[in-house]
Amino acid sequence: MNTTQDKPARPAGPPAGPRKIPAPRVLPESQAFWSAADEGRLVIKKCNACGEVHHYPRDVCPHCLSLDTTWLQAAGTGSVYSFSTMGKGEAAYTLAFVTLDEGVTLMTNLVDCDPRTLAIGQRVKVVFKPSDGGHPVPMFTPA
Amino acid sequence: MSLNGKAYIVGAYEHPTRKADELSVVRLHADVAKGALEDAGLTKDDIDAYFCAGDAPGLGTTTMAEYLGLKLRHVDSTECGGSAPILHVAHAAAAIAAGRCNVALITLAGRPRAAGAALSLKAPDADAPELAFELPFGPATQNLYGMVAKRHMHEFGTTSEQLAWIKVAASHHAQHNPNAMLRNVVTVEEVVNSPMVSDPLHRLDCCVMSDGGGAIIVARPEIARDIAARQTRPMVKVRGTGEAPKHSMGGRIDLTYSAAACSGPAAFAEAGLSPADIQYASLYDSFTITVLMQLEDLGFCKKGEGGRFVQDGGLISGVGRLPFNTDGGGLCNNHPANRGGVTKIIEAVRQLRGEAHPAVQVKNCGLALANGIGGALASRHTAGTLIMERV
Numbered sequence: 001m002n003t004t005q006d007k008p009a010r011p012a013g014p015p016a017g018p019r020k021i022p023a024p025r026v027l028p029e030s031q032a033f034w035s036a037a038d039e040g041r042l043v044i045k046k047c048n049a050c051g052e053v054h055h056y057p058r059d060v061c062p063h064c065l066s067l068d069t070t071w072l073q074a075a076g077t078g079s080v081y082s083f084s085t086m087g088k089g090e091a092a093y094t095l096a097f098v099t100l101d102e103g104v105t106l107m108t109n110l111v112d113c114d115p116r117t118l119a120i121g122q123r124v125k126v127v128f129k130p131s132d133g134g135h136p137v138p139m140f141t142p143a
Numbered sequence: 144m145s146l147n148g149k150a151y152i153v154g155a156y157e158h159p160t161r162k163a164d165e166l167s168v169v170r171l172h173a174d175v176a177k178g179a180l181e182d183a184g185l186t187k188d189d190i191d192a193y194f195c196a197g198d199a200p201g202l203g204t205t206t207m208a209e210y211l212g213l214k215l216r217h218v219d220s221t222e223c224g225g226s227a228p229i230l231h232v233a234h235a236a237a238a239i240a241a242g243r244c245n246v247a248l249i250t251l252a253g254r255p256r257a258a259g260a261a262l263s264l265k266a267p268d269a270d271a272p273e274l275a276f277e278l279p280f281g282p283a284t285q286n287l288y289g290m291v292a293k294r295h296m297h298e299f300g301t302t303s304e305q306l307a308w309i310k311v312a313a314s315h316h317a318q319h320n321p322n323a324m325l326r327n328v329v330t331v332e333e334v335v336n337s338p339m340v341s342d343p344l345h346r347l348d349c350c351v352m353s354d355g356g357g358a359i360i361v362a363r364p365e366i367a368r369d370i371a372a373r374q375t376r377p378m379v380k381v382r383g384t385g386e387a388p389k390h391s392m393g394g395r396i397d398l399t400y401s402a403a404a405c406s407g408p409a410a411f412a413e414a415g416l417s418p419a420d421i422q423y424a425s426l427y428d429s430f431t432i433t434v435l436m437q438l439e440d441l442g443f444c445k446k447g448e449g450g451r452f453v454q455d456g457g458l459i460s461g462v463g464r465l466p467f468n469t470d471g472g473g474l475c476n477n478h479p480a481n482r483g484g485v486t487k488i489i490e491a492v493r494q495l496r497g498e499a500h501p502a503v504q505v506k507n508c509g510l511a512l513a514n515g516i517g518g519a520l521a522s523r524h525t526a527g528t529l530i531m532e533r534v
Contacts, residue, residue, distance in 0.1 A: 024275035034275075044394075054393035056276040062393035082297070082398055082521075084289030086281075086341035095286040095341075097396055097521075104394030107522070109280045115342075120297045137279040 019093050023134020029059045032071055034135040042126045042138050044104055046072040055104040075101050076126035077143060085115040098124055098140050112141040145413050150236035151367030152379040152531065153246075154183030154360030155492040157470075157485075159322050161477055163254040163354035168200045169210050171252035171356050171479075176211060179358035184373055185246065190360075192217035192244035194235060196227035198253045198356075198480040207250070217244040223388070225427060225482035226515025227251070228359060229527030232488065233384035235361040245363050252356025253480025273391070277522065284429070285349065287521035289341035292432040294398040296343060298447065301435070303343055305450030307334035309431040310347050310474050312458035317471025319500040324351045325475040334431075348431040350473035350483070357485035359492075379495050382510070383414025383530035390523040402526035403440035403514055410528035411442070416510065418442040421530070423494045423505045424465055425487035425513040428472045434458075437514050438465075441528065460503040469494065469503035484515040488529065495533040509533045 026034050036043045045057040049066035061069050083096035094110040110118055111129065124140035131137050156178030163171055172195070180187060193215050195203050204218035217238050221230050228251050235247035268274070295301045311331055317323035334347040361381070362370070371378045387405035411417060418441060426437045435449035443465055444452040452464070460466035470476045470490040473483040491511040493499045511531050518524030 019281055021279050024279050025269055026275060027270075027272055030272070030275060052393070056273055056391075056394075058272060081396065082290040082294040084286040084293055084341045084344075086283065086286045086289070093281055095280055095282055095290065097290060097398070099396075105391075105396040106394060107277050107280050107282065120294065131279055139280075 018090050019087070021129060021131040021137060023131040024137060026135065030057050033057050037128055037136050037138060040128050042074045042076045043071045044074050044100065044102055045069050053102050053104050055106050072102065077101050078124060078140070080110065080118065080120050080122045080124055081105050082120060083110055083118055094118070096140065109139045110141065111139045144240060146233060146236040146240060146384050147382050147413050147415070148364065148380055149240040150361050150381045151364060152232065152359055152381065152488070152492055153362045153367050153370045154179040154185065154358070155489045156182050157357045157489045158252065158355040158479065160355050161322065161324050161353040162256050164257045166254065168198070168253055169206065171254060171354070172199055172207055172250045173211055175252055175356045175358035176248055176250050179248065179360045183360045183370055185360065185370070187211060187213060189246050190248045191215055192219075192235060192238055192247035194219045194221070194231035194247060194249040196220060196231070196251065197222045197224075198251055198482055217247070223525035223527070224517025225429070225484045226517030226525055226527040227482070228485040228488060229513055229515040229529050230386050230525070232359060232361055232381060232529055233386065233527070236381045236384065239361065239363045245366060247361045249359040249361065249485070250356065251358070251480060251482055251485040253482070254354040255481050256352050256354045282519075282522065283341070284519060285341040285344060287519040288430045288432055289344045291398045291436065291520045292343050292430070295432065295435065298399055299450065301450040303335045303345070304331050305454045306348055306431040306435060307331040308453045308456070309428070309434045309458060310334045312453070312456065312463065313428065313468055313472045313474040315459050316469045316503050317475035319502040320471045320476055323471040323476040324353055325471070344430055344432065350429050350478045351475065352481065353477040353479055355477050355479035357479065357489050359485065359488055376496055378534040379492050380532045380534045381529070382532040383410040383412070383416065383528070385409030385413070385528040386525065388523065388525040398521055399446070401436045401440050401516060401520055402524060403437045403516065403528060406526040406528040407441035407514070410530050414530040416530060420510050421465070421512045422508050423469070423491065423511040424467045425491045425511070426467050427483050427487060427514060427516045428468055428474045429478070429483065429516065431474070433516055433520060434467065436520065437516065441512070441514060460505060466503070466505050469499050469505070482517070484517065484527070487513040487515060491531055495531055
């Protein structure tokens with residue numbers, strides 16, 4: 001009898017490859033954001049009543065509760081507000097907040113770079129990366 | 144209406160287990176409820192209000208009321224993660240002041256360690272609109288707090304060595320707690336040389352993961368006086384409370400402060416006190432950076448000076464300027480159900496009663512503070528502050 005077969009199954013090890021990007025679940029009021037992402041365009045929401053931009057996008061302006069909000073094409077450039085790298089090897093990834101030049105800060109990943117070379121304040125630009133069976137998602141890379 | 148003096152904490156109990164292989168979640172809640180009733184010298188029929196949050200199984204207050212056979216006239220399931228029990232004490236005091244109940248039971252319990260659950264937040268609610276703009280990027284508790292720590296270092300020059308002093312202080316306290324998961328006294332070097340989890344946070348910057356729980360009983364003043372006379376021990380008065388959420392504000396993210404910057408001043412105002420009056424602080428310690436943020440936001444030091452406040456043993460009882468988490472806290476003792484709020488209240492009650500371990504007991508501890516951060520610092524959380532007085 002092979003004693004190794006009597007041992008309980010090992011817990012799953014760390015993922016072998018890069019982290020899979022979960023597909024975003026699209027709610028009706030954010031559909032336009034993801035349709036723009038399909039075209040490689042980053043859009044944010046602007047309120048016609050108070051003039052402020054916001055993110056994540058929603059029908060109702062979180063600054064003044066007006067329903068008069070519209071989509072705004074973002075330049076796709078900004079700077080790193082903060083970041084943190086977690087995981088090992090190919091599974092490592094860098095969570096970040098990037099402040100767009102339009103003024104909103106969004107959660108994202110910093111990609112296509114060595115995380116050890118990143119710095120807060122660094123200029124970055126948007127790149128869209130495919131998600132697992134859904135719309136592409138906006139990530140950022142050094143500009 | 145001020146809640147100052149409207150209610151007292153008359154019972155507190157912490158489950159001794161750290162791994163509950165044979166106990167269900169509902170049984171853990173029942174165990175701590177029974178423990179707190181025994182501590183207060185009350186029976187279940189004295190309880191007429193019950194509070195629990197998302198860690199309770201089933202329908203929460205409804206499921207637990209049935210399991211324990213409680214007859215209630217007031218229930219509250221305010222859910223804000225690990226800070227919930229701290230808010231529950233305030234809500235219980237408000238309900239007592241409004242005449243809606245006399246004696247309130249609060250429980251928190253869970254078994255994430257036995258269940259082998261990952262250190263992750265609850266399964267996402269598909270209707271939560273923010274998740275599509277966060278989940279694709281892999282937010283986890285560790286990297287969300289890592290971003291806060293990195294920004295704090297950038298803005299204020301805080302160092303990993305300074306953060307490590309928070310773990311060092313917790314470990315000094317935990318060596319005296321036979322139930323603590325980590326009882327070894329660690330050095331700054333050991334913390335900063337432990338494996339990186341999510342930069343700049345190392346493994347020893349993170350709290351433990353444990354099963355267990357705790358319960359609190361809050362009662363109106365007349366009942367508290369009867370109990371104190373029977374038990375011949377000091378009473379613990381609810382003196383000040385505050386609560387506030389903080390979120391991404393439509394993309395106006397500022398990681399330099401927590402919601403404690405709002406809940407803290409409210410609690411101090413209600414108590415008629417200032418941070419300099421506090422002799423012991425229970426601070427939610429999911430990570431070392433969580434403690435540093437609360438110290439600054441609650442006003443124990445100026446914003447950006449937390450690193451200097453904690454270094455060289457600043458938080459060690461008997462040595463430092465502000466003794467904190469004298470049971471070892473979440474960093475060394477326990478973090479039941481991945482929620483540390485109730486244990487923060489329990490150790491503060493022990494300090495005020497003079498029941499903490501003699502090696503860490505604060506002399507003549509008359510005023511204590513407990514603060515909770517439920518959720519995640521970087522994205523969204525709710526802070527609860529509770530100031531208690533020995534009477």
